[in-house]
Amino acid sequence: MNALSSGLGWPMTTEGPTPALGWPLGAGGTGDSAAVPRAATASADEEFPLAAAVRDDLADAVSRETGRAAPALPPMTPGVSRETGPEEPELADVDDPPIASHAPAAPPRRSEPWPRPDRQRVLGIANQKGGVGKTTSTVNLAAALAQHGERVLVIDLDPQGNASTAFGVDHRSGAPSVYNVLIGGESLDAVAVPVRDLPGLWCVPATIDLAGAEIELVSVVARESRLNKALAAIAEPYDFVLVDCPPSLGLLTVNALVASEEVLIPIQCEFYALEGLSQLLRNIELVRAHLNPKLHVSTILLTMYDGRTRLAEQVAREVRTHFGDLVLGATIPRSVRISEAPGYGQSVMTYDPASRGAIAYVDAARELAERSAAELGDTNARPAAPQDAEPARPAEERSAE
Numbered sequence: 001m002n003a004l005s006s007g008l009g010w011p012m013t014t015e016g017p018t019p020a021l022g023w024p025l026g027a028g029g030t031g032d033s034a035a036v037p038r039a040a041t042a043s044a045d046e047e048f049p050l051a052a053a054v055r056d057d058l059a060d061a062v063s064r065e066t067g068r069a070a071p072a073l074p075p076m077t078p079g080v081s082r083e084t085g086p087e088e089p090e091l092a093d094v095d096d097p098p099i100a101s102h103a104p105a106a107p108p109r110r111s112e113p114w115p116r117p118d119r120q121r122v123l124g125i126a127n128q129k130g131g132v133g134k135t136t137s138t139v140n141l142a143a144a145l146a147q148h149g150e151r152v153l154v155i156d157l158d159p160q161g162n163a164s165t166a167f168g169v170d171h172r173s174g175a176p177s178v179y180n181v182l183i184g185g186e187s188l189d190a191v192a193v194p195v196r197d198l199p200g201l202w203c204v205p206a207t208i209d210l211a212g213a214e215i216e217l218v219s220v221v222a223r224e225s226r227l228n229k230a231l232a233a234i235a236e237p238y239d240f241v242l243v244d245c246p247p248s249l250g251l252l253t254v255n256a257l258v259a260s261e262e263v264l265i266p267i268q269c270e271f272y273a274l275e276g277l278s279q280l281l282r283n284i285e286l287v288r289a290h291l292n293p294k295l296h297v298s299t300i301l302l303t304m305y306d307g308r309t310r311l312a313e314q315v316a317r318e319v320r321t322h323f324g325d326l327v328l329g330a331t332i333p334r335s336v337r338i339s340e341a342p343g344y345g346q347s348v349m350t351y352d353p354a355s356r357g358a359i360a361y362v363d364a365a366r367e368l369a370e371r372s373a374a375e376l377g378d379t380n381a382r383p384a385a386p387q388d389a390e391p392a393r394p395a396e397e398r399s400a401e
Ligand SMILES: Nc1ncnc2c1ncn2[C@@H]1O[C@H](COP(=O)(O)OP(=O)(O)OP(=O)(O)O)[C@@H](O)[C@H]1O
Pocket: 129, 130, 131, 132, 133, 134, 135, 136, 137, 158, 160, 162, 245, 246, 247, 303, 304, 305, 332, 333, 334, 335, 336, 338, 339, 340, 357
């Protein structure tokens, strides 16, 4: 498909046949699909009779996987100043009370319990666009839910291991991780570790080994549903399972989508924020049609909102107009506390519970908890691809500076 960006990044599409999932077909593909041993996928076909229709596209997707991996941040020492450096004035948390930046990390709070779903809710946190707040949202929503009495599992499905870093969980190469689950067939229970200071929260870490899993999975039977199978075998169901996806639409993300009933899409309130969204929605639709009929986009979360810019306000308004009730009322502000917290192996709720970022994530998590699973089950309609929307004209970037 020929996609052009316009306005705030709503893609404008030209007429013509749409390749399945928007992945390259024919000459655009890598030919990897031919290398997939048919015998190895035979039982996958039995399990998912329609899987054959998408197998080749999925194989193409493997070759599109970025597989990039960043080294884990070295843990900062508590003595490091939490003050915003003067070199980052645009990120200043203007209305966070200055005293909060000097306060020691507050003890973990266990506040009033929120309603617990009557069955395990599995949410894939997905957006193939990088750096939009997938991991930050996964970590902080999970922490807020656990602080309010929910039993939560975070599955780090990104070889970068950022969610594992944020929780201070060991994810050096070779440590028990989601790689052992996907490739080695180990149980999630065996590799899940409790998160320090947050009772009720467990994390399945990702190591750099996961970077090779995309390729290794190609020859594995029912490779799209490895995570789903592992989730089905969990001994004691959780209230929430949040799967932090990598910034790609490859086999790891497909595994998350096959294992999830809901998709939560974080959208950064920035220029180009919406570019690629229609491709993500088409992929979700394809997985729903062929591999996981229950899959639907249940939640959209606006992240990194900078109230000083008209652009952020414009993006937020457009997303709300287009996606309506799917968008959580709470908007996550751009906040230095949010970006500092992972350096201390903490969520922003434990790092600085009084900050605007922490309060916004608590509000967002409360909304998530209050949307009952039954109610969400009706939201099975695919949101229309955003190219139908009127592209907005970029406004002056800064109004207050
Ligand atoms: N609300 C926020 N305010 C300030 N910084 C933020 C906020 N949310 C995220 N960040 C920072 O933006 C960067 C990207 O965030 P994050 O890692 O959550 O995105 P991601 O979508 O998971 O990225 P990737 O696609 O690489 O997995 C990080 O440095 C994070 O600390």
